[in-house]
Amino acid sequence: MKFDAIILGSGQAGNPLAASLAKNGQKVAIVEKGKFGGTCVNTGCTPTKSYIASARRAFVTKNSSNHGVEVQGDVSINLKQIKKRKEEIIGESRSGIEKMLEENEQISVYRGIANFRDNHSLEVNGEVISAEKIFINTGARSRIPSEFENIHYYTNEGMLELEEIPEHLIIVGGGYIGLEFAQMFRRFGSKVSILDHGSRLMKQEDEDISEAIKDILEKEDIKIYFNAKIEEATANKTEVFINIKGSEEKISGSHLLVATGRIPNTDNLGLENTDVELDEKGYIKVNEQLQTSVRHIWALGDCNGEGAFTHTSFNDYQIVNDHLFGNSSRKLSDRFTxxxxxxxxxxxxxxxxxxxxxxxxxxxxxxxxxxxxxxxxxxxxxxxxxxxxxxxxxxxxxxxxxxxxxxxxxxxxxxxxxxxxxxxxxxxxxxxxxxxxxxxxxxxxxxxxxxxxx
Incomplete structure (x- = not known):
């Protein structure tokens, strides 16, 4: 099958781009290996912020006595109901995207994994499709250090599927994902320990900001271990054990969340069969209009390493769309992080x-x-x-x-x-x-x- 354009991934850049291409009379194929909507809708912004909202309700309810509001009895957390609410919110967004894509006569939806055969063609489920324009919007996934590969761990995705509150959640990583889940589950009632390999949280922020964030979390009885170099991680059926290098302390908990960063989903696309260039971390190199080293192939969203946020992914779409159908005035360097x-x-x-x-x-x-x-x-x-x-x-x-x-x-x-x-x-x-x-x-x-x- 030959198309005017092929889009890999139905994330925050791919979906509006598919709609715009179709609106401009182009025949579009969009390939999705997972759930419509990408990370933001399914395992990122939408579900985590719904959990954070529930966690804040619990926190405010338990800590309102100094405002003259007193609660009689215990405040209980129903994680199954929190999860159900999350699924309803996700489902509404996902079904809207699915309807838009599948009901558009100009768009053909392929469910499966796409692999490049060359600069113009890909294979999906044994079928070869080709196009004059190809847009890669495949996102990123959790990076898992080798120390944890042989024990049971959770990523942000797995944590959102739990239906019972962890007794003691150990989190490896002091970045945004780790800290959001730390405070969230502490407010749900878990004991929480954070292990960070550095000397402070969110090391890309100013030191006083990092210190203030540490104080905020510690006030909620979240234990933080700095300079925590993992020597060994083991587990049995009910418990996780982590040894820190240079320390006799062994930390044990009921659940382990690995939040040590993200890596781009570019290693399973068959890009070695193309002339698309990657950087040393596997991100696709792009120019000011998000074009790769192959001019008719673009990379948008987390896989290009130029933002890794929903709003930057959508702005990637805006830049590319302006390049295709506007006056080409938008460019990557105009964006403030x-x-x-x-x-x-x-x-x-x-x-x-x-x-x-x-x-x-x-x-x-x-x-x-x-x-x-x-x-x-x-x-x-x-x-x-x-x-x-x-x-x-x-x-x-x-x-x-x-x-x-x-x-x-x-x-x-x-x-x-x-x-x-x-x-x-x-x-x-x-x-x-x-x-x-x-x-x-x-x-x-x-x-x-x-x-x-x-």
């Missing part, structure tokens, strides 16, 4: 942080404010965290921001918008924000930024 870690309170980031600015030797200023100085945060009883904004001294434009605090994932967008507009920080400084809100203090903190010492 931004993301959130959905611990409670959340961490939200955009652009550069203090570490990056100092490494580049940029003359900059910093405006900061602790959350415990903000009236709205005090009123809500959620005063943990800090707000930090970085300004380039020469241009007065915002270089980036790190917000750790209640609702930070929402009001960070005011900073993001200002950065895309290219406006100086004084635009926000001179704006009038609504009282009482957390974000009303952002103009105030920008009144007197201080020199950032290099």
């Amino acid at each position: 931004c993301y959130a870690a959905y611990i409670d309170p959340p961490l939200a980031r955009v652009g550069m942080n203090e570490k990056m600015i100092k490494e580049k030797g940029i003359k900059a200023e910093i405006a900061s404010m602790p959350m415990n100085k903000i009236s709205r945060a005090k009123e809500m009883g959620e005063t943990e965290g800090i707000l930090k904004i970085y300004i380039e001294a020469a241009t007065k434009k915002i270089l980036g921001a790190s917000f750790l605090g209640t609702r930070a994932d929402e009001y960070i967008h005011g900073i993001i918008d200002a950065m895309y507009a290219g406006t100086p920080y004084t635009t926000i400084r001179d704006a009038v924000h609504i009282h009482p809100t957390v974000s009303e203090l952002i103009p105030s903190m920008l009144e007197s930024p201080e020199k950032l010492e290099l």
Whole structure:
């Protein structure tokens, strides 16, 4: 079968691209080996945030006495009901995607694994399909260190299928996934231990942010082991045992979550039969329009190593779609890196942080404010965290921001918008924000930024 375009993967870039190609009269094949919707819908954003919402309800219910709200009796967690709610939310999203793809006469859906035969053709379930344009949107998966390959472990996917609360959850990895699951299951009632091979959590963040996150988690009785180099991991039918190098301590728990990063799903595509180039980590190399080293093959989403978030995957679609059907004005380098870690309170980031600015030797200023100085945060009883904004001294434009605090994932967008507009920080400084809100203090903190010492 010959198509105008073939898309590998029905993730956050592949689905809208299939719809756009079809709308523009092209005959499209989309290949999906798993469930429609990719990681975000099935095992990432949608299910984990529904669990986090349940965990927060439990936490607030148990910790409202100082607000004058007292709960009589125990608060119980029904993980089966939490899972059922998650499945209902996922099912609604997945069925909508499936309906869109399968009911479009211009789109042919193939369920199976695709392997490249050459630069223009692939084999799926024994059938060869070809196209003048091919789009790879195959995502990424959990990276599993060799120490854990021979014992029972969970990834984020398996944790979302549990129906009983773990007695003691051991988490290897102090990144976003590990910390979200740590706090979530602690609030569900599990004892939680985090093992991180480094000296601090979220090592890509500024040190004060990492320290504040550690304090937040430790206040909820989450045990954290730093510089935890795994010497041996063993298990029996009911228990997991982990030895840390240089320590006589053996940590044991009922469940093990391995959250040590992600690797791209590029190793089973048959790319060795093409001229598509990969980097040393297996990510597909792309140019400003997401084209690979083969001009008629594009790579979008997590497999290209240029974002690894749902919003960056969708923006990849926007860039490619503009390149195909627009004025080709969008490009990868226009994008500011931004993301959130959905611990409670959340961490939200955009652009550069203090570490990056100092490494580049940029003359900059910093405006900061602790959350415990903000009236709205005090009123809500959620005063943990800090707000930090970085300004380039020469241009007065915002270089980036790190917000750790209640609702930070929402009001960070005011900073993001200002950065895309290219406006100086004084635009926000001179704006009038609504009282009482957390974000009303952002103009105030920008009144007197201080020199950032290099």
